[in-house]
Amino acid sequence: MSGGVGGVRPGGRTARTRDAVRRATLAELAERGFDGLTVEAVAARSGVHKTTVYRRWRNAAGLAADALDLAAEESWPLPDTGTVRGDLRAITALVLAGFDDPERGPTARALVAAAVHDPTTGAALHQFLLGRLGQAEAVVERAIGRGELPVGTDPGEVVRTAVGALYYRLFITREPVDAGQATRAADAAVVAARAGVFVRDGD
The missing domain is CATH 1.10.357.10 (Tetracycline Repressor, domain 2)
Incomplete structure (x- = not known):
């Protein structure tokens, strides 16, 4: 699943930066929805320079897609009830x-x-x-x-x-x-x- 969205996850980003941007993206989505998601708001909330966010994620779609890509890498607790x-x-x-x-x-x-x-x-x-x-x-x-x-x-x-x-x-x-x-x-x-x-x- 990792890397399933072409062009969204360029190399060279640190885990800390990516996590900060992802957290900011999710917070902005929760508050404003996708239509209100902007690179500027994510940069301000994450503390990552706007130029860096534009260069690595490009736009709101890139931010949302990368947040999903990271979520896909997380474990999902599957039940095992016996039936x-x-x-x-x-x-x-x-x-x-x-x-x-x-x-x-x-x-x-x-x-x-x-x-x-x-x-x-x-x-x-x-x-x-x-x-x-x-x-x-x-x-x-x-x-x-x-x-x-x-x-x-x-x-x-x-x-x-x-x-x-x-x-x-x-x-x-x-x-x-x-x-x-x-x-x-x-x-x-x-x-x-x-x-x-x-x-x-x-x-």
């Missing part, structure tokens, strides 16, 4: 908690909104989500190994079905989402998977 139902419920609860969190939620929503309109941010978000999906597939692979789900089940499709309903409500219909809906989304994915809906063709 696929429990694991998927934990994953949907984790996704919902991320968007509902008073500190992280506004930033996460701003990045998703920006990805719809900006190709650079969109590419970075795509890579970020693919990385998270790849990690989450492990809970389905474990379930197949335990005999909970049919052999040949596509792990990615199971996870997409579980979390996709949340994203649809949050960003398409813009309806409220609560813990009960997150649980039902996970359960629906489990029922479908057990019925063989996600078994790959030819398996």
